[in-house]
Amino acid sequence: MPGTIKNRPAPKKYDLTIIKFNDLNHNGKHDSAEPYLSNWEFKVTGGDINKTYKTGSNGQINLRDLTEVTYTASEVMQTNWVASTNATQTAKIDGGNKTLVFGNYYRAPNTR
Numbered sequence: 001m002p003g004t005i006k007n008r009p010a011p012k013k014y015d016l017t018i019i020k021f022n023d024l025n026h027n028g029k030h031d032s033a034e035p036y037l038s039n040w041e042f043k044v045t046g047g048d049i050n051k052t053y054k055t056g057s058n059g060q061i062n063l064r065d066l067t068e069v070t071y072t073a074s075e076v077m078q079t080n081w082v083a084s085t086n087a088t089q090t091a092k093i094d095g096g097n098k099t100l101v102f103g104n105y106y107r108a109p110n111t112r
C-alpha cells in the first residue's frame with residue numbers, strides 16, 4: 001500500500017482591505033458624503049509581504065489569500081495632508097477578512 005497522504009485541511013486564506021478616504025469634517029470616521037482617495041501609497045508588511053501598494057480608483061487596496069498573521073499598513077504621507085486616523089494600523093488575519101480604514105484631510109499651506 002502506498003504511503004498514506006494525510007488529509008490535512010488546506011490553510012484558510014483571508015483578505016485584507018485598506019480603505020483611504022477624504023475626511024472632510026476631520027472626525028476620523030468615514031461619513032457617507034466623503035470621497036475615497038485613489039493613488040495613495042501604503043507600505044504593507046507581514047507574512048510574505050513587504051511592499052508598497054497604491055489605492056485604486058475606489059480608494060482601496062485589496063490583498064487576497066493572506067497567511068494568517070498580523071499585517072501592518074502605514075500610509076505614506078502627502079504634502080499638506082493630515083492624518084485623521086492612526087497613520088499606521090495593524091490587522092491580525094485570524095479566521096476572517098479584515099479592513100483597515102485611513103482618513104486624511106487637506107490643509108492648505110499657511111498663507112499670511
Ligand SMILES: [Ca+2]
Pocket residue numbers: 023024025026027028029030031034
Ligand atoms: Ca468624516
